[in-house]
Amino acid sequence: MxxxxxxxxxxxxxxxxxxxxxxxxxxxxxxxxxxxxxxxxxxxxxxxxxxxxxxxxxxxxxxxxxxxxxxxxxxxxxxxxxxxxxxxxxxxxxxxxxxxxxxxxxxxxxxxHDAGVRAAHLVSGQMMDFIKFDDDFAIVKMRPPKALQGKTIDESQPRKQHQVNVVGVKSPGKDFVYAQPDTVVSPGDTIVVSGDVSRLEYFADHA
Missing domain, CATH: 3.40.50.720 (NAD(P)-binding Rossmann-like Domain)
Structure with missing residues (x-):
């Protein structure tokens, strides 16, 4: 205990x-x-x-x-x-x-160990939360990179351009919604993204 x-x-x-x-x-x-x-x-x-x-x-x-x-x-x-x-x-x-x-x-x-790995990702980049699975796959919460801001998911094409998948979007004062092709991502939004850890790291800090 x-x-x-x-x-x-x-x-x-x-x-x-x-x-x-x-x-x-x-x-x-x-x-x-x-x-x-x-x-x-x-x-x-x-x-x-x-x-x-x-x-x-x-x-x-x-x-x-x-x-x-x-x-x-x-x-x-x-x-x-x-x-x-x-x-x-x-x-x-x-x-x-x-x-x-x-x-x-x-x-x-x-x-x-897991808490240390998670903290390292949060301290060193733009991620707000980080959950890693055994096969180098992760789900993260982050502020949207510039490549997504003001665009629909279909326009920014994160899966094609960065090999990551935007799962959902949370706008201030609104409920979480699952991302659709016509979902517009605003600078103040929070997004949930899944993919390979290295791809997510690059996407969060450089996209």
Missing amino acids: GRFGIALAQQLVDQDKEVLAVDRHRSLVQKYADTLTHTVEADATDMEALRQLGADEFDSAVVGVGTSIESSVLIAANLVDLGVNQVWAKAINPTHGKILTRIGCHHVIYPE
């Missing part, structure tokens, strides 16, 4: 998901007892403790331990052995991630 785990758990609760949060520290369990669906003081490295909590009845489990690789691996292994359908685990470095993958974790995430 550290910063990562609590942020994730609270967001899931906001999405009307039932959440069971487990931690060995009583103070943390008590602190979030009124915020989360269920909070339990227990040692998740203990297989029997997880069985008694009914961990195997949950569709997904997230291992958010970030201070002890040994504890993280033991907890993840327990959840995999219990047959939880989707086990997500936070890794603090590539070696840790490799171990988690080998013991059967379905998803390994690197929150610090």
Whole structure:
């Protein structure tokens, strides 16, 4: 129930998901007892403790331990052995991630690394938000480059000219709309664009 785990758990609760949060520290369990669906003081490295909590009845489990690789691996292994359908685990470095993958974790995430990559794109260019997928494909939010301003999508042809696709446009005070060939992009708009990371970087800074 550290910063990562609590942020994730609270967001899931906001999405009307039932959440069971487990931690060995009583103070943390008590602190979030009124915020989360269920909070339990227990040692998740203990297989029997997880069985008694009914961990195997949950569709997904997230291992958010970030201070002890040994504890993280033991907890993840327990959840995999219990047959939880989707086990997500936070890794603090590539070696840790490799171990988690080998013991059967379905998803390994690197929150610090991913946040750093995202921040680099936001700090160094015109992008306002950045989500990268595994195959160098990304979706970004940005101010429209000069090549699009005052033109329709059909006139600027971002797919043909820059190999990126304008997905949608958000004008000040208006709702987000999916981009159509006759959609006019104004200088004050915000656009959502998808494509290869390198193409998006060039498009954002040079188009």
